[in-house]
Amino acid sequence: MKTHKLVLKKDKEFALLRGHPWAFAEAFKELSENIKTGDIAEVFSHKDIFIGYGYIDTDSKILVRMVPANKDESFDKAIYRLVKQAVSMRKEFFGEPEKTNAYRVINGEGDGLPGLIADYYNGAISLQIYSLGLQPYMDIIVKALRDSLQSVKWVFQRNEIRLAKTNSAKLVFGKNLPEKIEFKENGLKFTTDLVNGQKTGFFLDQRENRQLIRSISKGKSLLNVCGYTGAFTVAAIAGGCTSSVTVDIAKPALEEAEANLRLNGFFNKNHKLVVSDMYDYLAEIKEKSFDIVVLDPPSMAKNRKDHDKAIRAYKKLNQAGVKTVKAGGFLYTASCTSQVSRQDFLNAVKEGIAASGRRAIIVKETFHTYDHPTSLAHSEGPYLKGILLKVY
Numbered sequence: 001m002k003t004h005k006l007v008l009k010k011d012k013e014f015a016l017l018r019g020h021p022w023a024f025a026e027a028f029k030e031l032s033e034n035i036k037t038g039d040i041a042e043v044f045s046h047k048d049i050f051i052g053y054g055y056i057d058t059d060s061k062i063l064v065r066m067v068p069a070n071k072d073e074s075f076d077k078a079i080y081r082l083v084k085q086a087v088s089m090r091k092e093f094f095g096e097p098e099k100t101n102a103y104r105v106i107n108g109e110g111d112g113l114p115g116l117i118a119d120y121y122n123g124a125i126s127l128q129i130y131s132l133g134l135q136p137y138m139d140i141i142v143k144a145l146r147d148s149l150q151s152v153k154w155v156f157q158r159n160e161i162r163l164a165k166t167n168s169a170k171l172v173f174g175k176n177l178p179e180k181i182e183f184k185e186n187g188l189k190f191t192t193d194l195v196n197g198q199k200t201g202f203f204l205d206q207r208e209n210r211q212l213i214r215s216i217s218k219g220k221s222l223l224n225v226c227g228y229t230g231a232f233t234v235a236a237i238a239g240g241c242t243s244s245v246t247v248d249i250a251k252p253a254l255e256e257a258e259a260n261l262r263l264n265g266f267f268n269k270n271h272k273l274v275v276s277d278m279y280d281y282l283a284e285i286k287e288k289s290f291d292i293v294v295l296d297p298p299s300m301a302k303n304r305k306d307h308d309k310a311i312r313a314y315k316k317l318n319q320a321g322v323k324t325v326k327a328g329g330f331l332y333t334a335s336c337t338s339q340v341s342r343q344d345f346l347n348a349v350k351e352g353i354a355a356s357g358r359r360a361i362i363v364k365e366t367f368h369t370y371d372h373p374t375s376l377a378h379s380e381g382p383y384l385k386g387i388l389l390k391v392y
Helices: 075-093 132-148 204-215 231-238 251-263 278-284 304-322 342-356
Strands: 003-007 022-024 040-044 050-056 062-067 102-107 116-121 124-129 154-161 166-173 181-185 188-192 221-225 243-248 271-275 290-295 325-335 360-366 385-391
Touching (some): 040 062, 050 132, 062 075, 102 204, 116 132, 124 132, 132 154, 188 231, 188 251, 204 325, 204 360, 221 278, 231 243, 231 251, 251 271, 278 304, 290 304, 304 325, 325 360
Parallel strands (some): 221 243, 221 290, 243 271
Antiparallel strands (some): 022 062, 040 050, 050 062, 102 116, 116 124, 154 166, 325 385, 360 385
């Protein structure tokens, strides 16, 4: 890969100097016609002061994603170092594999590796890249992961690159990847499908929030809306939940949910799985029917243009969802929409509950868990917002 000197326009360096990892094409002065995706950028201020290194992606609005490489090391060595550094941090938290053996090992910008996500599932790693600029470095990334985690048997890569209009998925290390990978989370058993599942296979970012629901579930009934593969439901039953309904519009997801319930010995007539649109189900269910209601929908916005639409959707969903909570019960509501700020989400929830005629107090605000670190300079990083409410 070639290295190019790229000079920023006046007043475009401040965010990068504070450590923000993104540099858009319009921030630079003249760009050479021979720059290619995967090339290395040496980024300078308009006063010709060196700021740092990054990799180039000509298909993305983010032309350069900055990587905290040292001046005395090659870009490959910097990538290798950062991967090992990320894995080392996780080992500080996940020292009991018999309890939890699935966690995120690389969280993109939060680990100095923008555009790269890697999740570990009991010997298998699911890689996801958001920029083809990372493709030339995949061999070094895989090597660093294998060197850091000797238990790795398989590495499966999936690309999710909307602007480049290219998606691919392949096994880049190992042979005979099982159709299902079984793993543990807080002592509970789950399976994931790295090939056909959403994203990297399982929503690990809600781990501590599932444990929160588990802690308040004894003797209670649960409604899990947008339940996907039933992880919140499994956690609640483990905490003593006596009855549950898990709702999702995707039948294959609920088939996985049934498998996860069976795996833990929890599948019986008290725990129902319902294929339905979330709004349709909430409109039909009797009010004040459940002790705990979980609203964990997929992202409501693909880009910033969808912001207002997402806010309206959250208001509507929480207005409908809170009506199903018994007096004195709990509502856990979450947003994974990065285009919606925590304050905007909180306001939407507040308006939805007010419109329902119910009253609620905030018991706890939640975030993604500690294996999903974010950079202080990257305000776009903290995407997951959660609120546990006591409803009256």
